[in-house]
Amino acid sequence: SLRVPAALYQALRVNKLGSRICEIGPGLGRTAFFAKLLGIKKYTLVDLPIPSLCQSYFLACSLPNESFCFSGEDKAFNEGIKLIQPKNFMADKDQYDVILNVDSFTEMEIDVARNYLKNFIGKSKWFLSINHEVNEFSVREIVCDFPEYELISKNRSWVRQGYVEELYKISNLNQKNDG
Numbered sequence: 001s002l003r004v005p006a007a008l009y010q011a012l013r014v015n016k017l018g019s020r021i022c023e024i025g026p027g028l029g030r031t032a033f034f035a036k037l038l039g040i041k042k043y044t045l046v047d048l049p050i051p052s053l054c055q056s057y058f059l060a061c062s063l064p065n066e067s068f069c070f071s072g073e074d075k076a077f078n079e080g081i082k083l084i085q086p087k088n089f090m091a092d093k094d095q096y097d098v099i100l101n102v103d104s105f106t107e108m109e110i111d112v113a114r115n116y117l118k119n120f121i122g123k124s125k126w127f128l129s130i131n132h133e134v135n136e137f138s139v140r141e142i143v144c145d146f147p148e149y150e151l152i153s154k155n156r157s158w159v160r161q162g163y164v165e166e167l168y169k170i171s172n173l174n175q176k177n178d179g
Helices: 003-017 030-037 049-062 086-091 110-120 139-143 173-178
Strands: 020-024 042-046 068-070 080-084 096-102 124-132 149-156 163-170
Touching (some): 042 086, 110 139
Parallel strands (some): 096 124
16 A cells, blocks of 8 residues: 555655644544654644544554543643544644645535635644645645745655645734734
8 A cells, every 4th residue: 555655754744844743634644653653742633533533543552652632632732642623623722833634635625625724824834735636626726815825845746646745834924914
């Protein structure tokens, strides 16, 4: 499966951008697994209840000495693996060095994807997207609606044919104008 080398690559990529990572729609949680092995301090996984259950089982079995936090638990959780539902993610004030999305933004309804992008502003400095461009919309098309996003790099994925890797720097323009 290409999922393992892809997850390892993604973990290496986010590790270069910081130690507080958030992944939207993390699949089984392989990237979180490799990221923790690489020394990532805090890894947050945002997903629906059933996938979160699978992720927590996989990660707890694979990383038995890791600290875990689940939706509705301690909001001051600073180290380990945090698994939360989208609603909780939208409401929380956690800060991340990078937010990662692989293979799901263009699978969502466009309004849901836009809501995530709006919510990232002020939560993270970086947004790394690895998605394909053959659905109704691309990540680049909806990111253009937000002046806070600056495209830093765009490359074809070396692991998955038809996928594009985009790195965006996120500015908090409201904060800049207030200060």
